[in-house]
Amino acid sequence: MPEKKTMVISSTEQLLDAKTRRSFLKLMGAGGAVFFLPSVLTSCSDEDDDPMGPAFGQPSGSGPAVVIDFSRGDTAIIQYAYALEQLEADFYTRVMAAFSASNFSPAERTILTDVKFHEVIHREAFKAILGPSNDFTLNTTYGNLNFGDRTSVLATARTFEDLGVAAYNGAAQYLSAVANLELAGKIVSVEARHAAAIRDLIAPKSSSQGDAGTSFAPKAFDDAFRPGKVVPLAQPFIVEVLTPRNAPATFVQGPNNNG
Amino acid sequence: MTTQNTTLLESIDPEIVDALVTRQDEIAQGAATNTKLAAALALGSIPVALAALSTDVYGQSANDVLDVLQFALLLEYLEAEFYNRGVANATVMGIPPADLPIFTTIQAHENTHVTALQGMITQKGATPRTKPNFDFTAKGNVAGFNFGAGQYATFQVLAQAFEDTGVRAYKGQAGRLINDKPVLTAALTIHSVEARHASEIRRLRGLKAWITGRSRDDLPAFTQAIYDGENNASQAGILLFPLGNNNGGGEAVTEAFDEPLTKDQVTAIITPFLA
Numbered sequence: 259m260p261e262k263k264t265m266v267i268s269s270t271e272q273l274l275d276a277k278t279r280r281s282f283l284k285l286m287g288a289g290g291a292v293f294f295l296p297s298v299l300t301s302c303s304d305e306d307d308d309p310m311g312p313a314f315g316q317p318s319g320s321g322p323a324v325v326i327d328f329s330r331g332d333t334a335i336i337q338y339a340y341a342l343e344q345l346e347a348d349f350y351t352r353v354m355a356a357f358s359a360s361n362f363s364p365a366e367r368t369i370l371t372d373v374k375f376h377e378v379i380h381r382e383a384f385k386a387i388l389g390p391s392n393d394f395t396l397n398t399t400y401g402n403l404n405f406g407d408r409t410s411v412l413a414t415a416r417t418f419e420d421l422g423v424a425a426y427n428g429a430a431q432y433l434s435a436v437a438n439l440e441l442a443g444k445i446v447s448v449e450a451r452h453a454a455a456i457r458d459l460i461a462p463k464s465s466s467q468g469d470a471g472t473s474f475a476p477k478a479f480d481d482a483f484r485p486g487k488v489v490p491l492a493q494p495f496i497v498e499v500l501t502p503r504n505a506p507a508t509f510v511q512g513p514n515n516n517g
Numbered sequence: 518m519t520t521q522n523t524t525l526l527e528s529i530d531p532e533i534v535d536a537l538v539t540r541q542d543e544i545a546q547g548a549a550t551n552t553k554l555a556a557a558l559a560l561g562s563i564p565v566a567l568a569a570l571s572t573d574v575y576g577q578s579a580n581d582v583l584d585v586l587q588f589a590l591l592l593e594y595l596e597a598e599f600y601n602r603g604v605a606n607a608t609v610m611g612i613p614p615a616d617l618p619i620f621t622t623i624q625a626h627e628n629t630h631v632t633a634l635q636g637m638i639t640q641k642g643a644t645p646r647t648k649p650n651f652d653f654t655a656k657g658n659v660a661g662f663n664f665g666a667g668q669y670a671t672f673q674v675l676a677q678a679f680e681d682t683g684v685r686a687y688k689g690q691a692g693r694l695i696n697d698k699p700v701l702t703a704a705l706t707i708h709s710v711e712a713r714h715a716s717e718i719r720r721l722r723g724l725k726a727w728i729t730g731r732s733r734d735d736l737p738a739f740t741q742a743i744y745d746g747e748n749n750a751s752q753a754g755i756l757l758f759p760l761g762n763n764n765g766g767g768e769a770v771t772e773a774f775d776e777p778l779t780k781d782q783v784t785a786i787i788t789p790f791l792a
Contacts, residue, residue, distance in 0.1 A: 372725065375765030376773040382760045383773075387753045427705045436692040441753055443688040443708065444774040448727060450712035451775075455726040458717060465618035473622055475713035478629035479706040510698040512706040513633060 313397035313497045321498035324394050328485070329504040332438045333391050335429050338485060338502075339442065340384035341396055342425055345495055346418050347381040348398045350374035353415070356405035366408070366459060373415075373452050380445055387441075397497035412460050419453035420481070421491055422446075427482035428517050431510050450480065482512030582697045583638065585690045587646050588780055589704065590634040592686055594648045595790060596679050597631050600624035602653075603672050606664035610672055619721060623676075623714050630707050637700060650792035658739040658789060673722050678740045680715035681728065682778070682786055685743070687711060689777035712775070727772040742786050746776050 313321055326341065328334045353360075354374050357367055385392045404410050426446035433439045454474035457464075461472035468476060483491075485502050486509075493500055511517055603610065604624050607617055635645040653675065654662050662671050687708035694701035716726035724734050731748040733740050750757050750770045761770040778786075 369726070372727065372765065372769065372772065375761070375769035376727070378764050379757065379760045379770055379773040383752055383755070383757055386755050386757075423709050427702065427709060430691070430705055431698040431702055433695070436695055437753065439691050439695055440688070440777060443691050443705070444752070444776060446705070446709055447684050447688065447712035447775040448773055450709035451716035451726045454713035454716035455720060458720060463615055463618050463721075465622045467622070467625075474619075474717040475622060475626060475710050478626040478710060479633075479703070480709040480713075482702050482706050510702050512702045514706070 311397050315399050316397065316497045318399050318401075318494050318496060319499050321397060321496075323499045323501045324396065325501045325503045326485075327503045328432070328506055330391075332433050332435050333388070335432050335442075336384055336388055336438065337391060337394075338429060339426065339445070340381065340388060340392065341394070341500060342422055342488075342492065343377060343381040343384055344396045345398060345492060346422060347374070347377040348396075349400075349414065349418055349495075350377050352398075352400075352405055353411055356411075360406040360411070361408045362411075369455055369459070370411075370415075373455075376448055376452070380448075396500070398495055399497050400495060412456055415456045416453065416460060417491075419449055419456055421483075421488060422449040423453055424481035424483040424517065425485070425488040427480055427512060428484050428488065428509070432506055477514060479513040481514050481516060483517040484509040487517055579641070579697075581693045582700055583641055583643050585693050585704070586634055586638050586641075586700065587643075588690065588783075589687065589707075590631065590638065590646055591649070592683055592783070592787065593627055593630040593634055595651060595787060596683065597624070597627040598648070598651055599653065599675065599679060600627055602664050603676075609666055610664055610669045611667060612669050612672075616721065619717055620676075623680075623717075626710055626714070630710075633703065633707075637703065651790050652792040653790065655739065655789035658737065673718065674736055676718045677715065677722060677724075678736060678743055680711055680718050682743050682783060683711040684708065684715055684775055685778040686780075686783040688775060689779050689783065691777075725772070728775065729768050730771050739789070740786075742782065746778070747771060749774070749776050 324341070326334050326338050330337075350370060350373050353370055362370065400414070403414060423446055426442050426449065430439055430442055430446075433442065457472065457476075458474045464472040464474070466472040466476065471477070485505055489500050489502055509517060600620055600623055603612070604617070604620050607620070612620065638645045653664070654660060659671060659675065662668055662675070664672065687704055691701065691704065691708070694704055720726050722735075728744060728747045731741075731744045731746065733744045736743075748771050750767060752774060757770050758767050761767050765772075
């Protein structure tokens with residue numbers, strides 16, 4: 259276990275000199291999209307070795323701002339996706355960690371384990387793709403969620419997966435590189451496969467349609483949400499304040515006209 | 518380079534691939550790297566992602582958009598008719614009442630997609646293509662299939678084939694829509710619904726909801742083209758096998774990304790179903 263460090267930040271030079279093994283602030287001063295405000299006190303976590311994280315479980319919005327600056331174009335969209343994948347990966351990692359005390363069937367555990375694998379791979383892939391622009395780590399909070407309770411976990415999983423699908427579908431229009439659009443497409447359909455599987459665990463073979471529908475596919479068209487709609491829905495699970503900056507003024511609605 | 522790597526390495530044990538990747542990255546950087554993941558990360562950058570652009574030639578004109586819409590309409594005609602006939606023959610085929618809601622749900626969606634695509638084409642001043650006649654035996658590849666007695670299992674096989682194809686088909690056309698945001702967004706919201714359908718059908722059939730490697734699982738051999746290329750583990754120019762370490766291995770890496778098919782590839786897949 260790494261010791262939990264607190265870095266007092268007073269200058270960008272200090273950030274660049276930080277000796278922490280995974281100092282995630284080092285590029286803050288280089289015009290990066292991610293700023294921690296106020297930039298004087300934060301914790302440096304290692305999500306791999308310290309899964310609880312120093313800020314895990316603190317109240318939503320009690321941490322510093324994490325800014326996604328959409329003026330950075332495709333990089334910002336990938337950061338946005340990276341943020342969402344961090345949440346999903348963290349969630350399923352905790353679901354798996356609680357298996358010993360949870361009431362999931364073996365078949366359900368297999369599904370949730372696969373989903374955890376996929377989400378961690380998505381997170382790490384974006385981390386790699388972003389390179390120097392990956393320098394932010396979101397800490398999570400789940401209120402009173404009982405990770406041992408099947409019903410509660412599946413309901414939260416459904417929220418994450420449906421939101422992920424809507425977020426990707428709504429953000430694609432802001433991508434300018436075909437390669438990035440294609441990459442987002444490769445991931446969103448896997449999120450949709452997850453969403454349908456989770457929904458089918460909750461309500462098997464349901465045909466219930468609409469916003470409150472329980473079906474694996476509750477609408478003929480999935481939702482497409484603008485970042486300004488997604489962020490408030492994700493924020494309750496985030497300790498930091500996820501802050502879109504320079505978000506595009508225009509948004510082209512999808513067929514459901516609800517984004 | 519990446520394409521060659523994938524082709525050469527895809528059938529090799531992921532642990533061996535890891536070693537190769539690490540070595541390869543060291544060479545590429547001319548410097549030692551700490552870990553396999555660090556090696557992958559070091560190569561990862563937006564320029565690498567953008568470089569992938571150079572391998573693709575995309576037209577993005579208004580004519581391309583119409584071409585995509587007409588192509589999508591053909592796929593949706595195929596799916597809609599398949600489920601229309603399946604639901605109409607549910608009792609004959611022996612679809613259990615508990616399963617029927619799955620197919621009525623998908624049926625409704627596919628017919629809605631047909632109507633929506635026709636509307637988008639009309640809105641652009643063009644005429645939607647007419648529905649062709651279909652041959653659901655795929656020229657005898659699915660010998661004797663006619664939505665008949667005892668053919669529910671075969672019906673499910675075809676449903677999986679069509680849904681997994683649909684996901685890859687829409688994905689492959691997204692790039693051609695990049696300059697038409699309303700059509701792009703509409704297409705993507707159909708694309709992910711097709712993925713939901715695929716997930717449900719696959720799980721109904723006792724399979725994973727996601728595609729592992731390039732496996733067609735228990736589908737007949739003539740469907741292999743639907744799954745070829747799904748074993749790609751290189752994204753944005755980065756070979757991602759190391760991300761499967763202690764995390765589901767190479768199989769999970771391939772499951773985590775659905776892959777596109779080109780229009781030509783999809784056409785080859787569905788042509789046997791055109792009467």
